[in-house]
Amino acid sequence: MELAPTTPQRSFMRHRAGYFFVLPALVMYAIFFIYPFLSSVYLSMTDWDGVKPMNFVGLSNYQKLLGDPLMWVSLGHNLIWVIIGTIAPIAIGLLLAVLLWGRTRGQLIFRTIYFMPVVMSAVVVGIIWGWIYNPIFGFLNRFLTAVGLEGLARGWLGETNTALFAVLAAAIWQHVGFCVVILFAGLQKVDIELIDAARIDGANSWQRFLNVILPQIRHVLTMVTVFTVIGGFNVFDIVFVLTRGGPANATELIATYTYRKSFSENQVGYGSALSMVMTVLALAATIIFMRIRSRGEELE
Amino acid sequence: MIATKTRSKASDTRYEMGRGASELARYTVLVTWGLVALLPFVLMWSSAFKTSKEIYRDPFALPASLSIDNLVRAWTVGRFGNYLGNSLIITLPTVLGVLVLSCLAGYGIARYDFKGRKAIFLLFLLGIMVPFQSVMIPLYYNLRDYGLLGTYGAMIFPAIGLGLPFGIFLMQAFFRGLPDELADAARVDGCDEFRTFWQVMLPLARPAMSTLFVFQFMWTWNAFLMPLLYMQKEDLRPLPLGLMFFQGRYTSDYGLIAAGVAIATLPVIVVYILFQRQFIRGLTAGALK
Incomplete structure (x- = not known):
């Protein structure tokens, strides 16, 4: 009987088969990702308007970007979005996951309901929240009136000082279920005996949570955080459906601004430079996350 | 004790x-x-x-x-039957394409030690990190030049290409976890490399494939920016985009809009209830890695 290949020659031949498995995917990926990605980098250094022949302009788009007040306004909104949009759903999600943990009746039903907004398209979420905020018959204003707080009722999406937070609230509402499911999964790995030991040592539930549970789920916690942070830099759909960046740029974010510049105003070169800002932010967030993660592993 | x-x-x-x-x-x-x-x-x-x-x-x-x-009015006036069909025509080939190519490539990366394997894998990982916006602008002009703009292909092909990084990452992690003995035994029995993959290894990957299936389905079905850019013809609009324009046209006909939302959410809810275990299990497995 002949045995499996052992000589280096045959093993090399066998491993060459790997190319055939990878090739089809690589071709698709090269055409629809690598090539346009490199084109983006190049376009960001041109003055192209989508029609006329393009000129290479070096880094001048990036220079213009630094002096563009709307870019900074958008970036500031993204920053608010990332901070609140990360802390709020993770805090709510963590609370719910911890409460669900252990012997809870209907655990799966709760998780299924919490996750439902996550599977909905941003358009559906946008329309639903557009109704909630509707100034004429909106559920929120009706509710505030019903409980005697009609002074607070307003056109939530139409006023510059509330619009961003109103859109953000819709996004948080949608994202909580995602955090619950992942954090709940992380809790399954927590060592119950350690918690019992802490209880015996007199730690109250807050101390147990802070000193025993939290350190054990920090991997999962950093993972949810990086997902949410990257999502916060890239967010487009829900904002576009609800406000399109308005009123008066109050909800303009890097993604909506990029869309506007490149497709409504046909400043393809400048829009590409903006899209590179998003790319750099997302890459930076990922690299920081991987650093934190590998440091955590070294400590173990 | x-x-x-x-x-x-x-x-x-x-x-x-x-x-x-x-x-x-x-x-x-x-x-x-x-x-x-x-x-x-x-x-x-x-x-x-x-x-x-x-x-x-x-x-x-x-x-x-x-x-x-x-x-009834939303279905006929809003042409939701049309949008639903478009969503299916776009989503099914995309999911199938991602599934097939990711299984092949994930297997190749996990089970073979060819030259450049690491570099290729890193190249795919890059696609997980960078946002769609980093390719959306040139992609629009590329699709126009390829003659795909104004066809379903304008969404299907890029969606497959952009779905691959996550798919390959998921599948290679799964194939890496399978024991060597299985593939070796198949080879000793005379299977060539492809048959070893197809008849022995792939059937074992069903759990990972179902996870990839539900997530890719959800992402493609709910995609918004991609059809907004590349499927501007009304006849091609998938459900979310169709719903958005529908809402824009009948702004004050609230009952009609609510009906549109109900129609648009129904298929998602059915798929979600049917596959909720895969959703939750997929996320759980990912979180514990």
């Missing part, structure tokens, strides 16, 4: 005392968020059976009668 057990029992009784109250608080919080998550949908669906006047008068009230007027 025994000592710890008796001690923990003693503390358990003390723990039990405060338990009734804390249990009540626990379920109150859990149910409250359940309502927060669910009520907006319930309001929307119940509004689908109401006239705009009814909605305006009391948005919280249940419908006076179960009139399917709005639903």
